[in-house]
Amino acid sequence: MATKQAPTRQAITLKGSTNLVTEFFKYAANTILFQRGVYPSDDFHMVKKYGQTVLVTQDLALENYLDRILSQVNKWLLTGSVTQLVLAIISKDSRVTLERWVFDVNLVEPPADSTTPSAPKPESEIQAEIRYILKQIVSTVTFLPIIDEPTVFNILAYTHESADVPADEWVDTDPLAIEASKSQQVKLRSFSTDVHRIEAMVAYRYEG
Amino acid sequence: MSSIPKTPSRYRSRSDAKTPLTPSLVSAMNGVSLSSRKRDCIADISNPFITRSRPASPKRSSSSVSSQAHSGIIRKGGVESRLDVISRDYVPPQSSHKKEIKRSRSTPAPRDRDRAHSSGAGGDRFITARDEGDVANTLEMMSLNNNNASPGHTARLAAATGVPIGRRVLAYHEAPPSASSDPALSQQRELARPLYGRPGALPSSTGTTTNKSRRINTQPVKVLDAPGMVDDFYLNLTSWSSQNAVAVALGECTYIWRADTGNVTLLGEAPEGTYVSSVDYSNDGAYLGIGLGSGEVELWDIEAGQKLRTMAGHQGQIAVLSWNNHVLSSGCGDGSIWHHDVRVPRHKVMELLGHSGEVCGLRWRADGEMLASGGNDNVVNIWDGRVGDVGEGARGTAKWTKRNHTAAVKAIAWCPWQTNLLASGGGTNDATIHIWNSGTGARLHSIKTPAQVTGIHWSPHRKEFLSTHGYPTNAIMVHAYPSMERVAEIRDAHDSRVLYSAISPAGDLACTGAGDENLKFWQIWDTASTKKKKSENKDRPASSTTKSGILSIR
Numbered sequence: 001m002a003t004k005q006a007p008t009r010q011a012i013t014l015k016g017s018t019n020l021v022t023e024f025f026k027y028a029a030n031t032i033l034f035q036r037g038v039y040p041s042d043d044f045h046m047v048k049k050y051g052q053t054v055l056v057t058q059d060l061a062l063e064n065y066l067d068r069i070l071s072q073v074n075k076w077l078l079t080g081s082v083t084q085l086v087l088a089i090i091s092k093d094s095r096v097t098l099e100r101w102v103f104d105v106n107l108v109e110p111p112a113d114s115t116t117p118s119a120p121k122p123e124s125e126i127q128a129e130i131r132y133i134l135k136q137i138v139s140t141v142t143f144l145p146i147i148d149e150p151t152v153f154n155i156l157a158y159t160h161e162s163a164d165v166p167a168d169e170w171v172d173t174d175p176l177a178i179e180a181s182k183s184q185q186v187k188l189r190s191f192s193t194d195v196h197r198i199e200a201m202v203a204y205r206y207e208g
Numbered sequence: 209m210s211s212i213p214k215t216p217s218r219y220r221s222r223s224d225a226k227t228p229l230t231p232s233l234v235s236a237m238n239g240v241s242l243s244s245r246k247r248d249c250i251a252d253i254s255n256p257f258i259t260r261s262r263p264a265s266p267k268r269s270s271s272s273v274s275s276q277a278h279s280g281i282i283r284k285g286g287v288e289s290r291l292d293v294i295s296r297d298y299v300p301p302q303s304s305h306k307k308e309i310k311r312s313r314s315t316p317a318p319r320d321r322d323r324a325h326s327s328g329a330g331g332d333r334f335i336t337a338r339d340e341g342d343v344a345n346t347l348e349m350m351s352l353n354n355n356n357a358s359p360g361h362t363a364r365l366a367a368a369t370g371v372p373i374g375r376r377v378l379a380y381h382e383a384p385p386s387a388s389s390d391p392a393l394s395q396q397r398e399l400a401r402p403l404y405g406r407p408g409a410l411p412s413s414t415g416t417t418t419n420k421s422r423r424i425n426t427q428p429v430k431v432l433d434a435p436g437m438v439d440d441f442y443l444n445l446t447s448w449s450s451q452n453a454v455a456v457a458l459g460e461c462t463y464i465w466r467a468d469t470g471n472v473t474l475l476g477e478a479p480e481g482t483y484v485s486s487v488d489y490s491n492d493g494a495y496l497g498i499g500l501g502s503g504e505v506e507l508w509d510i511e512a513g514q515k516l517r518t519m520a521g522h523q524g525q526i527a528v529l530s531w532n533n534h535v536l537s538s539g540c541g542d543g544s545i546w547h548h549d550v551r552v553p554r555h556k557v558m559e560l561l562g563h564s565g566e567v568c569g570l571r572w573r574a575d576g577e578m579l580a581s582g583g584n585d586n587v588v589n590i591w592d593g594r595v596g597d598v599g600e601g602a603r604g605t606a607k608w609t610k611r612n613h614t615a616a617v618k619a620i621a622w623c624p625w626q627t628n629l630l631a632s633g634g635g636t637n638d639a640t641i642h643i644w645n646s647g648t649g650a651r652l653h654s655i656k657t658p659a660q661v662t663g664i665h666w667s668p669h670r671k672e673f674l675s676t677h678g679y680p681t682n683a684i685m686v687h688a689y690p691s692m693e694r695v696a697e698i699r700d701a702h703d704s705r706v707l708y709s710a711i712s713p714a715g716d717l718a719c720t721g722a723g724d725e726n727l728k729f730w731q732i733w734d735t736a737s738t739k740k741k742k743s744e745n746k747d748r749p750a751s752s753t754t755k756s757g758i759l760s761i762r
Contacts, residue, residue, distance in 0.1 A: 061385035069380050083375060152386070157378045165378060173379035 012120055017195035018077040022070050024130050029066060030056045031137050032087055032101055038153050050131045069155050080107055081163035088176040092150040097176045104199040108192060120194050129191030133200055136188050144204055182207050424696040428728035434458055439723025441707060442527045442568040444486045446721050448710035449493030454719055456727060457484035462498055475508055476515060488529035497536045499526025505538050507550055519548050519555045532572040537579060539567025545581055562589040562606040569620035573627060578646055580630050582617025588632045590646050608649040614638040621664040633661025633675055641675060655692045662707050667733050668715035674732055676720060678705030686732060702726060
């Protein structure tokens with residue numbers, strides 16, 4: 001195998017990157033659900049993560065639900081078959097999509113000239129990027145329209161057609177898109193590991 | 209039919225399967241003709257991607273036309289083995305060759321449409337305006353077509369929404385759990401809580417209060433009827449003497465209830481047109497000072513049951529009295545505090561001016577060195593207790609003036625076992641108990657209570673004190689010192705705010721009175737092993753006091 005015993009922190013592997021990205025989705029989803037009031041705020045408690053406090057749900061049912069989804073996302077990330085994750089916030093009564101939080105998952109192509117691998121990205125830098133995204137999600141509350149109706153959320157995964165799908169758990173669905181004429185889009189920051197690059201975007205219904 | 213030559217072209221036949229079956233969807237999937245079924249069978253075999261990646265597609269809620277047809281065939285057709293073989297056969301090349309194959313097979317598309325056109329009456333719905341093969345090919349590659357009947361619509365949708373081609377949009381099969389509590393409701397609750405909420409009961413969320421808490425009897429050990437008890441925060445209408453007798457003022461009458469015997473005697477009545485506003489026993493329990501609404505201070509001999517003298521001079525109601533040996537101090541409605549020397553004819557020996565509001569809390573330290581007073585002006589004053597030889601008209605100034613309270617200060621108590629400590633509690637807007645060091649003037653502790661503080665008493669034997677409270681809790685609370693933790697609490701001790709309180713000389717019972725015209729006795733602390741006995745005052749006027757010292761209660 002490898003002659004050089006490189007410390008694990010130096011080279012981030014696909015698996016490590018996948019776990020990192022999955023974890024990011026977990027906290028991002030929790031942050032969105034809290035900030036947008038999908039679940040009552042007293043369901044959330046503060047945890048230290050990425051060098052800041054993040055609000056994470058205490059609701060066991062929701063926790064398990066997110067875990068089940070993310071474990072599958074984790075598998076897809078490993079095979080590289082997921083290209084986009086969407087958290088849609090939907091009006092509970094009218095089923096109208098109010099917001100779509102889109103996370104594009106791009107695989108970072110290894111440099112064509114495989115002479116020397118570029119210096120791996122330090123984890124602190126990745127964490128800082130993640131922190132910026134989460135902070136940006138929090139700050140979007142300032143411009144997103146106020147949601148004053150009960151809402152539910154849905155998580156969509158855009159996969160390649162060839163992706164392995166556990167059939168009775170995941171179903172094809174409507175993309176829950178917002179009509180282009182009534183939607184505003186704001187691009188958020190992105191972060192990248194050595195393997196993945198996550199680009200975030202929020203689209204929201206804005207009629208005015 | 210044209211299906212037979214199409215058998216080898218597996219990918220093309222997917223659209224074969226779709227096209228003829230769509231009308232049969234209209235006819236509720238039941239009228240699938242034999243020929244089309246056969247063709248579908250082949251078509252589905254030839255579509256390993258659907259077969260493989262969606263093994264349980266019949267269970268899916270979103271009805272995919274092709275997969276439903278597929279399932280129907282499998283059940284009826286009896287071609288499972290062949291299907292297995294072929295599909296398994298076909299799995300490996302899928303990922304690498306799929307698109308390429310699709311493209312290469314795109315040419316037969318027009319033929320399909322022709323056939324569809326000729327076969328079904330509803331089929332012409334599927335002839336799109338665009339007759340080039342690319343459109344059908346594009347549609348074919350799109351995964352959107354699963355739940356759409358119209359490919360044209362699919363194309364438009366794809367263009368409009370930007371749904372990626374060659375991808376699937378998947379959602380988890382179950383809906384996210386609904387919130388355990390209604391968010392709107394919980395928000396309302398949060399907003400409304402401070403308005404009418406009573407603070408949490410004893411095992412509070414902080415958890416720390418429980419470790420020192422102890423159970424006390426929340427039922428009174430004795431209840432006496434007290435008709436006519438005035439519901440006035442500023443008055444002080446109960447006093448418990450070292451002789452174990454409780455003096456209670458009800459309107460204009462003063463009653464003595466002897467705890468040892470349970471006898472009640474009427475001590476006397478206030479003069480016509482006024483009422484009793486305060487009572488206080490002298491340290492030895494032989495005399496009772498009675499303050500009147502008209503400003504007079506009366507001195508009564510308990511044993512003889514007669515009035516010894518009346519000390520006039522105040523202009524306002526005497527809301528509070530406090531004894532220090534031969535000096536009876538009175539707090540007046542005009543904010544002045546007078547020291548009356550009960551032995552001498554010119555009784556007013558000193559006047560303390562430090563309050564701009566009515567003085568409703570007044571307490572001498574047990575050693576007589578200091579006097580603490582609280583008033584309706586939210587001020588706590590601590591005075592030097594040395595009256596000394598100053599003549600009449602001498603005026604004192606406060607040693608400390610504390611303005612931390614934000615409401616009237618009625619509850620004043622000196623700590624019996626640490627003489628420097630003074631506790632004071634504020635009224636409704638304040639509801640805070642402050643503990644002061646009278647030597648340095650420092651505020652040592654503060655504790656916020658749920659309701660107005662109407663009285664504070666230190667336990668003589670324990671490092672605890674009790675406080676009585678008004679609306680909304682109407683509670684008696686016991687706090688530990690110095691941790692200030694709540695040790696015990698009796699909620700709703702009275703039906704109205706607990707206004708007047710005294711503790712027994714033995715230090716185990718507390719007596720409370722309230723506007724609900726009840727006098728209740730509570731077992732707050734255990735009977736102490738050592739009975740507290742007031743040191744006898746030498747220069748007390750020699751009168752008919754029997755120092756029998758029966759201090760136990762029953």
